[in-house]
Amino acid sequence: MADRPSFAYPPDEWEIIESDFRRDMLPRNESIFTVGNGYIGLRGNLEERRGSYHDGTYLNGFYDSNPIVYTEIATGYARNSQTMLNVTDGKEFRLWVNNEPFDLWTGTILDYRRVLDLRRGVLTREVVWRSPAGKSIAVRSMRAVSFTRRHLALISYSVESLNGEASLVLKSGLDGNMRNQESGKDPRVGSALKGQILKPRGWIVEGSFVALKHETRNTHFILLCAADHHLHTSCPFTMETELEPNHISVVYRIKLKEKEEIRLFKYLAYHTSRDHDPDELIALARQEVSAAREKGFESLLSDQKHFLMCFWEKSDIRIEGDPAVQQSLRFNLFHLLQSTGRDGRTGIAAKGLTGEGYEGHYFWDTEIYVLPFFIYTDPEIGRKLIEFRYGILDKARERASEMSQKGALFPWRTIDGEECSAYYPAGTAQYHINADIVYAMRKYTEVSGDLDFLRRDGAEVLFETARFWVDFGDYIPKKAGRFCLNGVTGPDEYTAIVNNNTYTNLMARDHLEYAVKTAKMLKQKYPDDFAEVSERISLTEEEILAWEKAASGMYIPFDSHSGIYPQDDSFFDKAVWSFEKTPEKCYPLLLHYHPLVIYRHQVLKQPDLVLALFLQGNRFTAADKKRNFDYFPERLA
Known part of the structure; x- marks a missing residue:
């Protein structure tokens, strides 16, 4: 057997583990450690936000639209773009220890571990850090997006002093100054939107309950993001709020004793006028976070674990003797679940709820690649995806x-x-x-x-x-x-x-x-x-x-001469693309060659005849499949 490549994450059958902090891995890790529930998606950004590649929070189906500008146009051209928006960020926690900011770019990281638990649907992080002045603390966070409560996300943030007392300032924020990632020349990366898309339409501060209200620029959808907090500690503290342009922070000042831990619970709710009357959003959000706070963080995580236990009972694919393959399969199944709309009004965005590539659009991939999984494991989700098309x-x-x-x-x-x-x-x-x-x-x-x-x-x-x-x-x-x-x-x-x-x-x-x-x-x-x-x-x-x-x-x-089904009438009349003469820097081809150059060659981005052999397999003999399968992959870019 060939040697396995080194793994970015150690093979583990049920967990994705980041065992040391690497700045060069931040872009990848923000996608890998996304948590979602098919409606809300929270990118795996660090709570303190320093050095983020792209802070991202997404709501499936929540978008803005702009007219598509053509210098030349014809009848039937698409008229408007639609882009899933990066919405109010509620993941933010900023910490100061004896007036020094908790910052992985300064001080010393003594221990680090981040884990996405596929059985519990929870992202945890544990950091032991020493400040430049020598103060040592342990920071622990937990993050989940509820599978049983569509509009709810929950985060806990804990701080423990390891060497003496400490003065803490802990700020939990709602940031409405979010922008979409610009795609540049590569539509796979982001969107064409520029600037601030969400317009501020008000804020609410009522003790530990805060909310920001926004309206989209062109579609005029209303978004309300609300958060309520509960601080668990025996240490003395004060609480206040800070208002900045399009930003609210709930600020705790705490006298932390040695070897003691404070734990702040944050309950986030997202509601929009795509689902509800705009006048009801504040009441709905208040009700959501109030019910969550009353139920309690651990009880909500217990519901999460039970939901996923039922999911894995129906959906798990077990591989014995190869934990790396087992991990990969379960990770992908988990992301299918947390990317998929389950309300009959939303689908599966091209990047799920991990990012803005392809502007959050739904494609044919839903029906051909994703829906069959749910049809066999959870037909109710399958039906909801089909209902979206009827809608x-x-x-x-x-x-x-x-x-x-x-x-x-x-x-x-x-x-x-x-x-x-x-x-x-x-x-x-x-x-x-x-x-x-x-x-x-x-x-x-x-x-x-x-x-x-x-x-x-x-x-x-x-x-x-x-x-x-x-x-x-x-x-x-x-x-x-x-x-x-x-x-x-x-x-x-x-x-x-x-x-x-x-x-x-x-x-x-x-x-x-x-x-x-x-x-x-x-x-x-x-x-x-x-x-x-x-x-x-x-x-x-x-x-x-x-x-x-x-x-x-x-x-x-x-x-009939070759026994090959050509991809189309003209496919055999084209020259085969010379991969030998194509520099490595010129891949992917679509970003380096005019489409007409590509179209006049036998070169494939997706070998669709091979897909037809699978989907329409009853119409081909085994010999047909073997002969055609061998022919087309050699022309793959």
């Missing part, structure tokens, strides 16, 4: 109309259902997203046995998207009269605007066949439901026959 069906109908087509066309990238991809060759042209959504919906129905959704809402999605394919495609004489889908982009974004992308055609055929099968089943077993949905969308029998004809006549590119 934006009207906007999908509008998009199809904008593209001069019938039916519905779901957006390539979105937050609220509007198409946000400004680059249509790798955006709107990826029509396969319709079939991807139906593929996931079909899998959910077949695995869960839940016909209720399919009989009503699901059938409407299925039939409207089937309509799109028949209106979009054409029977081409030079293709022996077969049904063709021209001018499309498959999942491989290095090959754009082609005729008959094999993945797209295969998935569309499967989609149409399922639409016909479902229509016949509903007509026979649930005639009232079928009549209702047919009347709602004016569906005719002639349309169903047209779906059946298109499915049976679908053209699938195939080279």
